[in-house]
Amino acid sequence: MLLVIDNLSHSFGGLAALTNISIVVPEHQLLGIIGPNGSGKTTLFNLITGMYRASSGSIRLKGQELVGRAPAAITRMAVARTFQNIRLFKTLSVLDNVRIARYGKAACGPFDTLFRTGRFLKEEGLIIDQAMELLTLFELDRYVEAPAGSLPYGQQRQLEFARALATDPVLLLLDEPAAGMNPYEVGKLNEQLQWVAKRFALTIILIEHHMGLVMEVCQRVVVLDFGVVIAEGTPEEVRNDPRVIDVYLGKGS
Amino acid sequence: MLQLGSIYALIALGYTMVYGVLQMINFAHGDIFMLGAFMCFFSLTVLKTSLGQTLLISMFGAALLGVMTERFAYRPLRYAPKVSAIITALGVGMFLENFTLALSPYPKHIPSVFNGKQLVMGGLTMSSLQVLTIVLAVGLMIVLDIIVFKTKLGMALRAISSDAAIVPLMGISVNKVVSMTFAIGAGLGGAAGTLYAIAYPVIDPYMGVMVGWKAFISAVIGGIGNIRGAMLGGFILGFVEVFAAVLLPSTYRDVVAFSLLMILLIYRPYGLLGRPKTLKV
Numbered sequence: 001m002l003l004v005i006d007n008l009s010h011s012f013g014g015l016a017a018l019t020n021i022s023i024v025v026p027e028h029q030l031l032g033i034i035g036p037n038g039s040g041k042t043t044l045f046n047l048i049t050g051m052y053r054a055s056s057g058s059i060r061l062k063g064q065e066l067v068g069r070a071p072a073a074i075t076r077m078a079v080a081r082t083f084q085n086i087r088l089f090k091t092l093s094v095l096d097n098v099r100i101a102r103y104g105k106a107a108c109g110p111f112d113t114l115f116r117t118g119r120f121l122k123e124e125g126l127i128i129d130q131a132m133e134l135l136t137l138f139e140l141d142r143y144v145e146a147p148a149g150s151l152p153y154g155q156q157r158q159l160e161f162a163r164a165l166a167t168d169p170v171l172l173l174l175d176e177p178a179a180g181m182n183p184y185e186v187g188k189l190n191e192q193l194q195w196v197a198k199r200f201a202l203t204i205i206l207i208e209h210h211m212g213l214v215m216e217v218c219q220r221v222v223v224l225d226f227g228v229v230i231a232e233g234t235p236e237e238v239r240n241d242p243r244v245i246d247v248y249l250g251k252g253s
Numbered sequence: 254m255l256q257l258g259s260i261y262a263l264i265a266l267g268y269t270m271v272y273g274v275l276q277m278i279n280f281a282h283g284d285i286f287m288l289g290a291f292m293c294f295f296s297l298t299v300l301k302t303s304l305g306q307t308l309l310i311s312m313f314g315a316a317l318l319g320v321m322t323e324r325f326a327y328r329p330l331r332y333a334p335k336v337s338a339i340i341t342a343l344g345v346g347m348f349l350e351n352f353t354l355a356l357s358p359y360p361k362h363i364p365s366v367f368n369g370k371q372l373v374m375g376g377l378t379m380s381s382l383q384v385l386t387i388v389l390a391v392g393l394m395i396v397l398d399i400i401v402f403k404t405k406l407g408m409a410l411r412a413i414s415s416d417a418a419i420v421p422l423m424g425i426s427v428n429k430v431v432s433m434t435f436a437i438g439a440g441l442g443g444a445a446g447t448l449y450a451i452a453y454p455v456i457d458p459y460m461g462v463m464v465g466w467k468a469f470i471s472a473v474i475g476g477i478g479n480i481r482g483a484m485l486g487g488f489i490l491g492f493v494e495v496f497a498a499v500l501l502p503s504t505y506r507d508v509v510a511f512s513l514l515m516i517l518l519i520y521r522p523y524g525l526l527g528r529p530k531t532l533k534v
């Protein structure tokens with residue numbers, strides 16, 4: 001198992017956002033997480049990435065405990081994420097947004113950097129090459145010098161995706177990547193998720209409200225409601241689960 | 254006037270860098286500058302160092318002090334309300350002033366390290382000391398500019414002022430970057446302290462207060478958080494002050510400086526090179 005979440009709970013003051021969540025994710029799986037607004041999906045990502053510290057329970061990545069570690073350390077253990085409301089370094093260039101994601105693992109210290117040693121120049125060249133390769137892959141190469149904040153919405157999502165990959169993740173957490181997309185774009189995202197997962201040998205947890213996408217891309221789906229796992233299984237099983245139907249149709253109608 | 258301006262600019266960089274990463278005004282920074290001047294005194298009189306060594310000692314000493322104030326005074330309050338950080342900074346400043354006062358109750362005289370050789374360039378007459386101050390200050394600013402715009406550390410700095418919360422998700426520890434920011438900012442303040450002490454050789458524990466305010470004004474004039482703005486603001490203020498002293502009784506110097514700030518803020522609330530920050534939603 002790549003990721004083992006065991007009896008995880010989190011509350012904000014008196015509000016229990018997650019209660020006794022247990023989820024296991026095997027390597028190379030695409031796991032979907034669905035659930036109504038406020039059911040605790042994003043909170044789960046914030047706990048895994050160390051942005052919040054869990055009130056209780058444990059999260060283990062390849063057997064190593066993540067709870068209590070700083071976000072930077074967790075990122076260096078090869079966990080990356082994107083955000084529901086895109087978060088880029090808006091004033092930095094598109095290229096720099098990807099470059100900075102590779103710096104966390106760069107070997108050169110301030111001395112090398114300041115005095116432009118051979119080691120630095122070699123590493124810097126490599127980082128720029130790798131960044132350009134990623135940007136080309138995501139069809140962002142023509143924006144390289146533009147400030148990230150100036151890109152159209154769709155390209156900002158792509159850039160955030162590329163930046164997450166630039167940290168060399170094993171586990172990638174995507175928070176509603178299809179939000180605000182039209183059906184055509186969702187179709188493209190669908191394809192992209194599948195080839196990116198293969199090419200980078202990723203395990204992906206995908207939070208998504210877009211049912212069609214989840215059903216097609218994910219091998220397994222977990223359903224959250226009010227911070228509790230109410231169902232889990234293949235897309236097919238989950239779709240037909242009476243509790244899930246109740247939560248979705250009960251609220252929708 | 255370039256000399257005074259370059260000293261303001263060096264100190265202003267410390268204010269603006271810290272503001273850029275923490276959105277906090279480090280009111281103790283003027284006192285780091287003051288301690289830079291005292292380290293210069295100590296180094297010249299006790300250690301009998303050369304000017305170059307003196308400069309290095311005061312820069313490293315001030316850098317260390319800057320890192321320590323951040324680590325022990327500001328970091329515990331990183332997520333506390335802004336007012337707490339401001340009050341703490343004022344407190345640190347008072348502590349540094351009174352600590353120095355306890356060690357050195359009387360003003361100190363910096364031994365002269367420079368003969369008064371005059372250099373004539375074009376129609377301009379400058380002392381070699383003035384030339385040296387300007388060259389050193391500008392040199393340090395160029396190095397800083399390279400750090401900020403061409404290095405990993407600089408990129409991390411700019412990323413933090415763009416969106417600090419997600420910098421750790423790049424695998425970069427914000428605390429390390431903040432420490433480096435304080436080291437560099439305070440180091441430049443220490444250099445300014447030495448250059449100032451050599452030019453105006455009577456130093457006392459309160460010398461950092463007014464100079465610190467002026468440097469802070471320079472940073473605001475340039476657009477606080479903007480590195481090149483701080484340099485520009487320092488030189489502008491240096492110019493204006495010296496001209497004011499020529500045209501008006503010299504006691505009006507500070508009035509002119511503060512008036513300049515107020516007038517500028519009416520027309521350009523974000524300073525000359527600053528840009529308004531759009532609110533995050």
Ligand SMILES: Nc1ncnc2c1ncn2[C@@H]1O[C@H](COP(=O)(O)OP(=O)(O)OP(=O)(O)O)[C@@H](O)[C@H]1O
Pocket residue numbers: 012015017035036037038039040041042043044084
């Ligand atoms: N920082 C916070 N402080 C207080 N309460 C919070 C905080 N973050 C989330 N919550 C609350 O925790 C609950 C779960 O929120 P969360 O953002 O995880 O939901 P979500 O499933 O991602 O919803 P959505 O589909 O709308 O994104 C909500 O009731 C929310 O109001």
Ligand SMILES: [Mg+2]
Pocket residue numbers: 041042043084
């Ligand atoms: Mg959410």
